Amino acid sequence: xxxxxxxxxxxxxxxxxxxxxxxxxxxxxxxxxxxxxxxxxxxxxxxxxxxxxxxxxxxxxxxxxxxxxxxxxxxxxxxxxxxxxxxxxxxxxxxxxxxxxxxxxxxxxxxxxxxxxxxxxxxxxxxxxxxxxxxxxxxxxxxxxxxxxxxxxxxxxxxxxxxxxxxxxxxxxxxxxxxxxxxxxxxxxxxxxxxxxxxxxxxxxxxxxxxxxxxxxxxxxxxxxxxxxxxxxxxxxxxxxxxxxxxxxxxxxxxxxxxxxxxxxxxxxxxxxxxxxxxxxxxxxxxxxxxxxxxxxxxxxxxxxxxxxxxxxxxxxxxxxxxxxxxxxxxxxxxxxxxxxxxxxxxxxxxxxxxxxxxxxxxxxxxxxxxxxxxxxxxxxxxxxxxxxxxxxxxxxxxxxx
Numbered sequence: 001x002x003x004x005x006x007x008x009x010x011x012x013x014x015x016x017x018x019x020x021x022x023x024x025x026x027x028x029x030x031x032x033x034x035x036x037x038x039x040x041x042x043x044x045x046x047x048x049x050x051x052x053x054x055x056x057x058x059x060x061x062x063x064x065x066x067x068x069x070x071x072x073x074x075x076x077x078x079x080x081x082x083x084x085x086x087x088x089x090x091x092x093x094x095x096x097x098x099x100x101x102x103x104x105x106x107x108x109x110x111x112x113x114x115x116x117x118x119x120x121x122x123x124x125x126x127x128x129x130x131x132x133x134x135x136x137x138x139x140x141x142x143x144x145x146x147x148x149x150x151x152x153x154x155x156x157x158x159x160x161x162x163x164x165x166x167x168x169x170x171x172x173x174x175x176x177x178x179x180x181x182x183x184x185x186x187x188x189x190x191x192x193x194x195x196x197x198x199x200x201x202x203x204x205x206x207x208x209x210x211x212x213x214x215x216x217x218x219x220x221x222x223x224x225x226x227x228x229x230x231x232x233x234x235x236x237x238x239x240x241x242x243x244x245x246x247x248x249x250x251x252x253x254x255x256x257x258x259x260x261x262x263x264x265x266x267x268x269x270x271x272x273x274x275x276x277x278x279x280x281x282x283x284x285x286x287x288x289x290x291x292x293x294x295x296x297x298x299x300x301x302x303x304x305x306x307x308x309x310x311x312x313x314x315x316x317x318x319x320x321x322x323x324x325x326x327x328x329x330x331x332x333x334x335x336x337x338x339x340x341x342x343x344x345x346x347x348x349x350x351x352x353x354x355x356x357x358x359x360x361x362x363x364x365x366x367x368x369x370x371x372x373x374x375x376x377x378x379x380x381x382x383x384x385x386x387x388x389x390x391x392x393x394x395x396x397x398x399x400x401x402x
Contacts, residue, residue, distance in 0.1 A: 001401045003372070004041040006394075008033050009050040010380050011366060012345075020050060022372045025398035029368055043394050043401070045376050049385055052366050053114025053373040053395065054325040055355035058210075058243055058271045058309025060317075061118040061137065061147075062089075062097050062130040064104035067314045077283045078215065082184075084316040086155065089126040097133025098140070104313050105141045108323035109402060112375035112392040116145055117210065117309075117359050119152035119179055122170050124162035131170040138174075144402060146373075148359060150210045152179040157197050158190040164201065171205045178202040180211040182223045192226050199234050208239040208360075210271075214247035217281050217290055221247040228262035241269040241358055243309075245294040246281050256295060264302045269358040272296060273311035274331035276318045296336045300346065307355035308332050308347070325351040326389040333386065341383060348382050372399035 007019040011030070019036035021028045036042065063085065070088045073080050101118075108116060120131045131149070138147045151170045153163040157180065167178060180198040182191035195211075202209050214221045224245055231240045242263065248256055263270065272294050281292020299306050308328040312318035329347040332338060338347050346354075353365055366374070376394040379385040395402045 009045040061101035063315040081317040101137035114373040123155040210241040215244035219250040228266040231266040276311040
């Protein structure tokens, strides 16, 4: 159904109730609720909060629900998960990947997500099967959600040189960004070579970068500073996203400050994944255990754009996960002590407007002229929205109720 208005709506940062009028798949105007008559193509929000659709800036659709097909991760560590997945992906079919990805997209949309950035494994072990599967899933769910893909060389670029050509192939067939994972390489020198090769590929293909980096508690994992330096040297300011950046929390205060200043200078975005970071990190600690999350509050203080992703849904890396982005905002409030009303609002922004900025969705706001990608939630303020994490009563994509 194409919707012409959402009335009796509570909006972020506004007092009273409003009607959001829609036309041609876009927001036409926002007026007082009393100005819009009732009708079959009008949604009554009944005082609920109307927001832009949520954004998941970091997901792995090719991994989703694969825990149902693989042995359990007994140690719960990142390394064991990588090993389990390495064996599994050698056997997965395009159709299997497509079906699980569609299942995950439907789950995310049901919770109000309108945009997903997903990484897809492009290792030699899986060839082109995984990216073909998720691209087919994107084609089949275009009427539900907007999806971006990052070519992710899970097995490395130096350890797995065959991944280089698969990245090229995947981008030519519809994958949008180049990714990396330098800490998977055998040595620090090879990890830096990995980053340099990643930039070479991004420049060659003229695409942006989103890299898994320093996803470890190890304070000797220092790739983020090299990433920032390369972004500056290569003219890639504003075109790089650093995902995870967990080791930053283990650095000394002096070193951490230096690295965060470099991130700001390079205009790099940062994405954390609260559920998965809390689950995977700290595995080698006794007590006290580190939380595994990067220094979100300190990054925000420097003006660095940050977001929070789901990352995993029922896979060897994380046995839980639902695709409910409000879960990630909720966990972030706890993990980084974002406890004031202003900081809770920031946690919500990290799964909505700030995440949209990272994914270069500048119209991911509820303003006239923006796409009518909207979620209607049965909550009348953002704190209760994050606190209760309700399922939306309506989700719209380009003005059409899903």
